Amino acid sequence: MEKYSGFGLARHALKHHEHWQRVWRNPTPKKKYDVIIIGGGGHGLATAYYLAKEHGICNVAVLEKGYLGGGNTARNTTIIRSNYLWDESAKLYEHSMKLWEGLSQELNYNVMFSQRGVLNLGHTLQCMRDIKRRVSANRLNGIDGEVLDAQQVKEIVPMIDISANRRYPIIGASWQPRAGVARHDAVAWGYARAADALGVDIIQQTEVTDILYENGVAFGVNTKQHGVISSDKIGCVVAGNSGVLAKMAGFKLPIESHPLQALVSEPIKPILDTVVMSNHVHGYISQSDKGDLVIGAGIDSYNGYGQRGSYQSIEHTVQAILELFPTFSRIRMNRQWGGIVDTTPDACPIISTTPLKNLFFNCGWGTGGFKATPASGHIFASTLANNEIHDIAKPFSLSRFYDGSLIDEHGAAGVAH
Numbered sequence: 061m062e063k064y065s066g067f068g069l070a071r072h073a074l075k076h077h078e079h080w081q082r083v084w085r086n087p088t089p090k091k092k093y094d095v096i097i098i099g100g101g102g103h104g105l106a107t108a109y110y111l112a113k114e115h116g117i118c119n120v121a122v123l124e125k126g127y128l129g130g131g132n133t134a135r136n137t138t139i140i141r142s143n144y145l146w147d148e149s150a151k152l153y154e155h156s157m158k159l160w161e162g163l164s165q166e167l168n169y170n171v172m173f174s175q176r177g178v179l180n181l182g183h184t185l186q187c188m189r190d191i192k193r194r195v196s197a198n199r200l201n202g203i204d205g206e207v208l209d210a211q212q213v214k215e216i217v218p219m220i221d222i223s224a225n226r227r228y229p230i231i232g233a234s235w236q237p238r239a240g241v242a243r244h245d246a247v248a249w250g251y252a253r254a255a256d257a258l259g260v261d262i263i264q265q266t267e268v269t270d271i272l273y274e275n276g277v278a279f280g281v282n283t284k285q286h287g288v289i290s291s292d293k294i295g296c297v298v299a300g301n302s303g304v305l306a307k308m309a310g311f312k313l314p315i316e317s318h319p320l321q322a323l324v325s326e327p328i329k330p331i332l333d334t335v336v337m338s339n340h341v342h343g344y345i346s347q348s349d350k351g352d353l354v355i356g357a358g359i360d361s362y363n364g365y366g367q368r369g370s371y372q373s374i375e376h377t378v379q380a381i382l383e384l385f386p387t388f389s390r391i392r393m394n395r396q397w398g399g400i401v402d403t404t405p406d407a408c409p410i411i412s413t414t415p416l417k418n419l420f421f422n423c424g425w426g427t428g429g430f431k432a433t434p435a436s437g438h439i440f441a442s443t444l445a446n447n448e449i450h451d452i453a454k455p456f457s458l459s460r461f462y463d464g465s466l467i468d469e470h471g472a473a474g475v476a477h
């Protein structure tokens with residue numbers, strides 16, 4: 061108990077204070093940087109970290125209008141998997157999975173990545189055909205996956221109801237054992253601390269209000285709190301606000317912003333040690349290390365920038381979960397919240413040059429970008445450093461919306477939005 065008494069407690073508190081002072085020091089911005097990253101979510105912070113670590117570019121500012129990871133990064137249900145259907149996505153998300161597997165060691169920060177496996181349930185013959193097709197495609201891409209029948213699902217999740225008289229009986233599932241969850245805010249903090257240690261300026265409470273350009277070349281940003289900050293390169297990584305930032309730069313993105321919400325139950329004893337998702341009834345659930353059931357479902361169908369959702373969607377979400385786990389009906393909801401997700405027509409991200417030279421966008425991750433955080437940062441940093449789109453990112457450029465080479469992951473990737 062030494063830790064909780066007298067000097068022990070004081071030492072403990074001081075260590076934490078010093079630690080957070082270092083991560084959260086808010087440097088006054090310089091007048092000019094080599095690279096400005098707009099957005100201090102996981103993707104922006106990861107980009108800054110890899111710029112410094114892998115490319116030696118440390119004169120970097122991350123400008124965040126609120127606090128680190130206060131956007132979707134700390135609002136999501138943290139499902140991490142790489143079981144996407146199409147080769148382009150499989151490469152991207154498997155690159156991420158591999159980075160997740162070493163991330164706590166890389167950052168020397170416990171991001172609590174827990175490879176507890178993800179089940180994507182099938183409730184109809186057609187669901188099972190889609191599952192078989194996706195698992196086969198995954199295995200051809202070197203991604204782990206199995207097709208399970210209902211009894212095998214029950215062996216992994218004893219609480220689930222596989223009886224044939226359910227409205228949507230469970231016929232089977234895909235199972236990715238290497239998939240799992242992580243602690244979302246730790247991911248932002250881990251990248252922030254590591255980037256900060258390499259000399260990156262992480263500047264919170266700094267809202268970009270304008271992107272400055274002349275003759276088609278971007279050269280800086282205007283901010284509400286610190287005025288103009290110049291840079292040779294600007295990477296915009298603002299998720300649901302991407303359309304707003306694109307407007308500042310004088311172009312439009314094929315993106316819609318929608319609320320996506322989630323909820324947690326009161327904490328209960330360990331009852332669920334894997335992640336369960338169902339496209340068909342449309343809900344997903346896992347249990348956090350604190351004991352809360354972490355639950356989510358579909359986007360709210362209207363457009364919006366509010367970080368909250370409608371009551372109607374909560375009702376649908378809970379209905380979906382109770383279809384799978386009727387015994388959870390007496391558990392109470394503890395908290396509910398929402399984020400703003402940026403959806404594209406093919407449910408795939410945009411990692412791209414833009415109509416302005418020196419301005420790059422990384423966005424459109426929609427409902428599925430948490431799992432991509434390490435890869436997104438890694439390939440976006442390479443793109444910014446080398447002035448050339450990273451090979452994995454090439455299929456995700458804006459040009460696909462002009463030449464038609466879309467990668468349609470709608471509903472194919474085990475989540476129906």
Ligand code: FAD
Nearest residue numbers: 099101102103125131132133136137139268399429430431
């Ligand atoms: P964010 O974390 O949103 O960061 C963008 C930052 O930009 C914000 O902090 C914002 O304040 C800042 N910003 C915006 N405008 C400006 C400006 N003008 N100036 C300065 N800063 C600005 N993905 C999964 O893989 N698995 C899941 O289980 C999952 N579940 C989800 C559940 C919910 C409820 C939600 C909302 C999302 C979910 N996602 C999931 C999606 C995932 O959260 C996002 O795709 C991902 O976190 C996006 O990260 P980001 O760093 O790009 O965005």
Ligand code: PYC
Nearest residue numbers: 137139344427428475
């Ligand atoms: O992409 O796996 C996912 C996901 C789960 C919940 C929201 N997105």
